[in-house]
Amino acid sequence: MIWTPGAARAARRIATAAAVGGGGITVLGAMTYGLLMAEAVMARHIVGRPHGLKGPDADGLYGRAFHGPPIRLVMLGDSTSVGLGLVEPRDTPGANLANGLAAVAERPVRLTVAGRSGAISADLGGQVDRALRARPEIAVIFIGANDVTTRTPAAEAVRHLQDAVRRLRAAGAEVVVGTCPDLGTIRPIGQPLRWVTRKWSRQLAAAQTVAVVEAGGRTVAFADLLGPEFATNPEEMFGPDRFHPSARGYLQAAYTVLPSVCAALGFWPEPEPDRGEGSKPIHLAAAEAAQEPGTEVAPARVAGRAVGPRGRWATLLRRRAMTLSP
Numbered sequence: 001m002i003w004t005p006g007a008a009r010a011a012r013r014i015a016t017a018a019a020v021g022g023g024g025i026t027v028l029g030a031m032t033y034g035l036l037m038a039e040a041v042m043a044r045h046i047v048g049r050p051h052g053l054k055g056p057d058a059d060g061l062y063g064r065a066f067h068g069p070p071i072r073l074v075m076l077g078d079s080t081s082v083g084l085g086l087v088e089p090r091d092t093p094g095a096n097l098a099n100g101l102a103a104v105a106e107r108p109v110r111l112t113v114a115g116r117s118g119a120i121s122a123d124l125g126g127q128v129d130r131a132l133r134a135r136p137e138i139a140v141i142f143i144g145a146n147d148v149t150t151r152t153p154a155a156e157a158v159r160h161l162q163d164a165v166r167r168l169r170a171a172g173a174e175v176v177v178g179t180c181p182d183l184g185t186i187r188p189i190g191q192p193l194r195w196v197t198r199k200w201s202r203q204l205a206a207a208q209t210v211a212v213v214e215a216g217g218r219t220v221a222f223a224d225l226l227g228p229e230f231a232t233n234p235e236e237m238f239g240p241d242r243f244h245p246s247a248r249g250y251l252q253a254a255y256t257v258l259p260s261v262c263a264a265l266g267f268w269p270e271p272e273p274d275r276g277e278g279s280k281p282i283h284l285a286a287a288e289a290a291q292e293p294g295t296e297v298a299p300a301r302v303a304g305r306a307v308g309p310r311g312r313w314a315t316l317l318r319r320r321a322m323t324l325s326p
Contacts, residue, residue, distance in 0.1 A: 063102025144180025
């Protein structure tokens with residue numbers, strides 16, 4: 001992507017508008033809004049709840065073949081954090097992350113899943129309460145989709161997310177957030193709702209990135225990460241409800257986040273500090289990451305400074321997803 005001055009200004013407007021609650025349904029006329037709500041009701045009827053509201057219980061110790069004190073990992077967020085639709089605990093995102101982290105660190109990993117199906121960002125406070133009892137070293141949060149489907153104002157959603165990240169960081173945990181996925185890739189959602197949800201999803205993802213990095217965490221953009229492969233292999237990548245991922249889809253999402261998890265804990269190389277390569281103002285990094293799946297955004301320093309003339313510095317990284325066997 002080539003960033004002209006005009007494109008940079010537009011990116012900043014998108015990210016900041018989402019962060020302060022701009023955009024969203026206020027730009028829609030009454031007739032368009034009614035059509036969108038009718039489409040939403042139809043999509044929810046098609047999706048239904050074939051899996052109930054609980055994923056398999058994945059809490060426990062992973063990487064038992066390794067020695068040393070276990071790394072304490074917690075998962076927070078919505079149905080994608082618990083693996084709704086799966087049967088086997090080993091197929092959940094938390095288990096895949098725990099196994100992958102154990103293989104890289106050569107240490108066992110103790111996993112606690114505090115997420116809950118149907119959760120919105122406002123529910124993260126209670127999840128953090130539970131997560132902190134596990135004294136986590138690393139916390140991974142998957143959140144945002146339900147904020148879009150419940151039309152939660154972006155400003156409200158990111159405020160709750162930022163509070164959660166700050167609490168976890170204050171307790172000494174590293175934090176990695178998988179930002180809101182592009183709901184425009186979901187097959188039961190028709191047009192024009194698909195176009196609008198894509199716009200809202202990416203605006204929320206940009207706002208989440210700004211909030212998380214400012215709170216000391218890092219983000220990984222899901223964007224349309226699963227979109228192309230889901231469209232090509234829907235029977236393999238989607239679960240029975242055509243909304244939640246299959247085991248293979250969850251695996252791809254987990255291993256997209258895994259390099260950032262390993263880097264946050266010091267098991268994966270970070271870019272050299274103060275070089276400024278790949279660093280840019282956080283609003284530009286957030287807007288760009290929202291368009292590119294798998295892109296990590298983390299706090300950065302340029303010339304020894306965390307904040308520049310156009311706001312906080314952030315590093316934009318395009319890490320390769322790991323392909324370890326679960």
